[in-house]
Amino acid sequence: MAEKVKFDLVSPERLLASVEATEVQIPGVEGDMTAMADHAPLITTLRPGIVRVIGGDGAGEYIVTGGFAEINATGVSILAERAVPRADITQEDYDTMIKTANAAIKKAEETFVNEPGPVDDAVKLLADMVALGDEIGLSASFSA
C-alpha cells in the first residue's frame, strides 16, 4: 500500500475537501503533474483544469479555475479561485466561465494596446477553458 498524502481543496468561500489520497493530479500552469507522498516542496499556479484525487476515501474529480497549489512531502493544498466537484458542474457554470475569460481578453486588449504579453495570457486562459470544456463534455458558445 502506497503512502498517503493529505489533500486539501480550499476555495475562498469554503473548504471543499480535506481527505487522504495516494496521488493527486494537478493542472499546473506549466504542465500537469502528479503529487504523491514525499514530493519535493513546490508551489505552482494553476490553469483551468481538472484536479484528480486518486486512492483513499476521498477519490474524486474537481474542476478548478486558477489559483495555486502548495505541495510538500506530506500533503497537497490547493487554493482555487473557484472549485466545483466535477459531477456538479453545469453548462451554465461553464458558460459563465467562458464569458469571464472572453471579457478578460477584451479588457487586456484595451488596456495593453502595444503589449502582447497580457493579451496572450488571457487568450491562453480561454484556450485552457475550452480544452477543459472538451474534456468534461461541455461545449463553449462564443455568443458572449
Next chain:
Amino acid sequence: MPNLKDLKNRIDSVKSTRKITKAMQMVAAAKLRRAQESAEMARPYTERFNAVMGRLSAAVGDSESAPKLLSGTGAQETYLLIVMTAERGLCGGFNANIAKLARQEATELLAKGKTVKILTVGKKGRDAMRRDYGKYFVHHVDLSDVKYVGYGDAQSVAAEVLDRFDAGEFDVAKLFYSRFENVVTQHPTSKQIIPADFDAPEGDDGGSFYDYEPDEQAILADLLPRGVATAVFSALLENGASEQGARMSAMDNATRNAGEMIDKLTIEYNRSRQAVITNELIEIISGAEAL
C-alpha cells in the same frame, strides 16, 4: 397629569415597538449564525493564502523588481480609503464606528498634506462620510441587492481598486471594516492592502526550500491581485458578522428599554386611574355629607 386615554395609547405604541425590535433581534440572531458560519468557512483559505504569500514575499524581499502591489509605488502621497459599512442602519454604533475611524484617518492624512480619496462600500458609510468628506469620494460600490456576499462581490470591489491602482490614481490603499470578535464586541479596524503586508507564518522553517513554478516573481504577480480580493472578501465577511452582531445587541437593548418603558407607563396609568377613582369617591362622599 396626562389623561388616561393618552397614556393607554402610548403604552400600546411602545408595545408594538417592542414587538418589532424583538422580531428584528431574532432575525439578526439567525442571520448572525449564517454570517459567522460563512466567515469561519472562509478562514482556511485566507490563512493558507497569507502563509504562502508571506513566504513568497519574504523570498522576493525588497528587490527592485518586486511587483508594485507588494513594494509600493515608491511614493506615499495619495491614499485610497476603502470604507466598508452596512447597507442598513439600526445596528447600534456599527456604521458610526467605522466611519469615525475612517474620518480620523482622513483628517490625519490631510493634516500631513497627503491626498485622500475615498471609496465607499455600503450606503450607510457613504451617508456618514458625505458631509465632511464628500468631495473626496471617487466611487461607491452598492451591495444593497446582495443578500449573501460571495467571492464574486469581493472580486468586483478588488477589480475596481486594482484598475485605479494600475491607472496610478493612488499609492496606498487601506480598508476600513469591523472585525468580529463576539456578539457584543466588534472592533473597527483599518488594514493596509496596497502595498500588501503579509505576516510571515510563525515558525517558518522551510520557506526557502520550496520550488516555484513558474518563478517567484511570476507567481507573485499572479497572486497579489487575488490577495487584494481575498482581503476584501474576508473584510466583507467580518463586516457581515459584525453588522448582525451589532444589530442583535442593539435590538436586544431596545427591546429591554421598551419593556422598562412599558412598566413605567403602566404604573403611571394605574396611578392616575386610581387618582380618578379616588376623586370620584371624594366627590360622592362629600356630596352625600353635604346633604
